Amino acid sequence: MVKLIIDNISVNYNSIQALKDINIKLEKGTMVSIIGPNGSGKTTLLRSIAKIVKPIKGTIYIDNKNLNNIPLKELAHHVSYTSPTFKEGFDLTVGDIVFMGRYPKTGFIMKHTDEEIVNKALNTFHIKHLINRKIEELSDGERQKALLARSLAQEAEIILVDEPLAHLDLKAQLEVLKILKNEANNGKLVIITSHTIDLPAKYSDIIIVMKKGQILAIGKPNEILTEQIIENTYNIKCKIIKNYEYPIVMLLDTISD
Numbered sequence: 615m616v617k618l619i620i621d622n623i624s625v626n627y628n629s630i631q632a633l634k635d636i637n638i639k640l641e642k643g644t645m646v647s648i649i650g651p652n653g654s655g656k657t658t659l660l661r662s663i664a665k666i667v668k669p670i671k672g673t674i675y676i677d678n679k680n681l682n683n684i685p686l687k688e689l690a691h692h693v694s695y696t697s698p699t700f701k702e703g704f705d706l707t708v709g710d711i712v713f714m715g716r717y718p719k720t721g722f723i724m725k726h727t728d729e730e731i732v733n734k735a736l737n738t739f740h741i742k743h744l745i746n747r748k749i750e751e752l753s754d755g756e757r758q759k760a761l762l763a764r765s766l767a768q769e770a771e772i773i774l775v776d777e778p779l780a781h782l783d784l785k786a787q788l789e790v791l792k793i794l795k796n797e798a799n800n801g802k803l804v805i806i807t808s809h810t811i812d813l814p815a816k817y818s819d820i821i822i823v824m825k826k827g828q829i830l831a832i833g834k835p836n837e838i839l840t841e842q843i844i845e846n847t848y849n850i851k852c853k854i855i856k857n858y859e860y861p862i863v864m865l866l867d868t869i870s871d
């Protein structure tokens with residue numbers, strides 16, 4: 615079933631065109647990674663799906679419902695959005711933050727089942743011991759895991775995570791991608807952005823390559839991750855090693871713009 619349709623959207627921030635004529639159809643049970651240089655529109659695309667920014671043209675449909683007609687409270691059942699630039703609620707504890715994921719479903723009165731879901735999310739990211747720690751007193755990586763735990767506790771059908779690998783050590787990167795892939799295997803549509811290509815290629819069903827607010831390529835990692843595409847997208851020289859389980863991008867040099 616098509617879960618998400620992005621039908622020809624463009625997004626402007628005043629005079630800056632951040633997205634131009636974007637068309638994507640994605641099914642549930644899919645893990646998707648968006649790659650592309652800084653400023654190519656990755657975050658704006660996620661923010662459009664989360665209804666944080668409004669396209670100047672085009673329409674987004676979730677389960678065939680026009681996003682414009684879905685109230686924000688209802689949207690929380692459909693979409694969770696996690697941003698690495700989380701700034702609000704810095705005096706809250708990890709427990710508070712993860713419980714916040716349950717508000718759209720339960721309001722402020724938590725039931726036993728909510729507590730179970732929160733504990734499960736904390737255990738999934740191995741951060742149960744941080745439950746009473748203030749979010750502002752955590753390392754960037756610990757905070758990232760707390761925000762991801764909140765996203766899982768929300769139990770939304772579409773999970774959007776902007777740069778989930780930022781701040782994480784190597785093991786944590788693998789763990790987080792495995793957890794997100796598992797959510798996709800359980801029927802969710804998971805969409806992340808990343809500056810790393812290899813690891814998302816290992817775990818993603820689909821890669822979307824963006825440049826200057828447009829989609830340069832979309833498809834299976836093994837099919838679309840070519841040296842030509844990566845060189846055109848990032849203005850770099852690279853070698854793609856394909857003998858392994860997933861394509862490995864070896865960076866060689868820059869190319870002048």
Ligand SMILES: Nc1ncnc2c1ncn2[C@@H]1O[C@H](COP(=O)(O)OP(=O)(O)O)[C@@H](O)[C@H]1O
Nearest residue numbers: 627630631632651652653654655656657658659
């Ligand atoms: N709040 C904003 N106000 C004005 N311009 C913005 C804002 N957010 C992003 N942009 C611009 O939109 C473009 C796309 O940005 P963004 O979606 O953040 O790209 P990415 O996530 O790929 O780095 C860039 O040119 C950026 O400068």
Ligand SMILES: [Mg+2]
Nearest residue numbers: 656657658776
């Ligand atoms: Mg971004």
